[in-house]
Amino acid sequence: IPSNKKERNRKLDDKRKKIKLDLEARERQAESQIQEEVQITRTLEQEIARLREEGSRQLEEEQRLIREQIQREREAQQQTGDSGGERCSKNNVTPKLKLKWKCKKDDETNGGYSQEMLFKLLGKYGEVLNVMVSSKKKGSAVVEFANLRAAELAVKNESGLSGNPLKISWLEGQPEVVTMASQSGQFLSSQGSLSNERDYESIVMMRMRQAAERQKLIEQMQREDEEEAAGP
Numbered sequence: 001i002p003s004n005k006k007e008r009n010r011k012l013d014d015k016r017k018k019i020k021l022d023l024e025a026r027e028r029q030a031e032s033q034i035q036e037e038v039q040i041t042r043t044l045e046q047e048i049a050r051l052r053e054e055g056s057r058q059l060e061e062e063q064r065l066i067r068e069q070i071q072r073e074r075e076a077q078q079q080t081g082d083s084g085g086e087r088c089s090k091n092n093v094t095p096k097l098k099l100k101w102k103c104k105k106d107d108e109t110n111g112g113y114s115q116e117m118l119f120k121l122l123g124k125y126g127e128v129l130n131v132m133v134s135s136k137k138k139g140s141a142v143v144e145f146a147n148l149r150a151a152e153l154a155v156k157n158e159s160g161l162s163g164n165p166l167k168i169s170w171l172e173g174q175p176e177v178v179t180m181a182s183q184s185g186q187f188l189s190s191q192g193s194l195s196n197e198r199d200y201e202s203i204v205m206m207r208m209r210q211a212a213e214r215q216k217l218i219e220q221m222q223r224e225d226e227e228e229a230a231g232p
Contacts, residue, residue: 063124066157094129095151096144096171096217101164103139111139111164118143122158126150132217142171142217171217 099118103111110133118131118141127146134140145151151170160166 062157066124066153069157070153093172093175094144094146095148095175096142097151097154098169098171099141099143100167100169101139101160103164105138107138112161113139113141113164113166115141121160122154125153125158144217148175 099113101111101113103113113133115131115133118133119128122128122131122143122145125145126149128143128150129146130144132142132144143154145154155168155170158166158168
C-alpha cells in the first residue's frame with residue numbers, strides 16, 4: 001500500500017510539473033506575441049509619420065512650384081504690357097469645377113477627401129468660394145472659385161491624392177474669357193460719384209447672380225442625391 005501511495009504521489013507530481021511547464025510555455029508565447037505586436041505597432045506609427053512628413057513636403061513643393069509659375073506668368077504679362085486687366089468669364093459667372101474620385105459606397109472616409117481637405121488642397125491656386133461635397137453620391141464634389149485664373153490653374157495642375165487621384169473638369173464647360181479693367185480702376189472714373197454708384201450697383205447685381213447660381217447648384221446636387229437614393 002505505501003508503494004502505491006508513493007506511485008500516486010509521483011504521478012501527481014509529474015502532472016503538476018507538466019501543467020507548470022505548459023503554463024510557462026504559454027506565458028512565453030503570449031509575451032513573444034505581445035512584443036511582436038508592439039514592434040508592428042511601432043513600425044506602423046513610424047511609417048505613418050514618414051508618410052505624413054513626405055506628404056507635407058510634397059504639398060509644400062507643389063505650392064512652391066505653383067507660386068513660381070504664377071510669378072513667371074505675372075512677369076510675362078508685365079513684359080507684354082498686359083498687366084492692366086483681369087481675366088474673367090464673359091457673363092461674369094463664377095467658374096465652377098466638377099471633381100470625381102474613386103470611392104466605395106461603404107467608405108466612411110469618402111476616398112480620403114473631405115470638404116476641409118478640398119478647401120486646403122485647391123486653395124493654393126486662389127480663393128475658393130465654396131466646396132460642395134455630395135453626401136450621398138460618393139466620390140464627387142463641386143468647387144466654386146472666385147476667379148477664372150485660379151480655376152484654370154487647378155484644372156491644369158491638381159491631381160489630388162497619389163493613391164486616389166482626382167478627375168477635374170469644368171462643370172458648365174470652360175468659360176469664354178474677356179479682359180476687364182481691375183476693380184481698383186473702376187472706382188477712379190472721371191465721371192465722379194455717378195459712375196461710382198453705377199459700378200457699385202453692377203457689383204451688387206453680379207454678387208446676387210452668383211448667389212442665385214450657387215443656390216441653384218446646391219438644389220441640383222440635392223436632387224441628384226435624392227434620385228440616386230431612390231434608385232435600385
